[in-house]
Amino acid sequence: MSTATSEEDLTEDERRGLELVRETGGIHQSDFWKEMDVSSRKGSRIIESLVEKEMVQREETVYQGHNTYYITPAARxxxxxxxxxxxxxxxxxxxxxxxxxxxxxxxxxxxxxxxx
Incomplete structure (x- = not known):
């Protein structure tokens, strides 16, 4: 389901998360929530929301022996x-x-x- 939105519609946490993904060019989800200084649960919610809003892309990967996701800026x-x-x-x-x-x-x- 496509629910593309503008950046003005993002929450403060979503805006910070999007900026982190853009600055790094891509980040593992396990590092994302640590860098954001939020719980893994909250970090996952932020990423899920950004994926739904088509601001970032998420790809399954293995990182440091654990299954996780690699988050990259949206192709646009x-x-x-x-x-x-x-x-x-x-x-x-x-x-x-x-x-x-x-x-x-x-x-x-x-x-x-x-x-x-």
Whole structure:
């Protein structure tokens, strides 16, 4: 069920939790509640709420021998600007190998140079 909300609708704890996940780029749930200085139960509730609000993503993992979750920022928070040159996406994104002498790479580099 999608219940996407804006950050203004978050509680203070949710806002702090989201900021922690963004600052770290990803954190294990067991470290999350310790960093937040809340109980594991409260930490789990904060994460659950952020997942439901599509602010973070949660993936099962094993950390220090225990089953836990790894929490990362939602994909919509990712910054692709470093892969762009003008309106062109880097030719190195994708499955195929790129010839550095190809027209696609040359055009991308020229667009990158013109941005400065």
């Amino acid at each position: 928070d990712l910054d692709f600007s470093l892969l762009m040159a003008g309106d062109m996406l880097s030719p190195f994104i994708g499955e195929e190998e790129i010839d550095p002498e190809s027209d696609a790479f040359s055009q991308w580099m020229m667009n990158l140079a013109y941005e400065e």
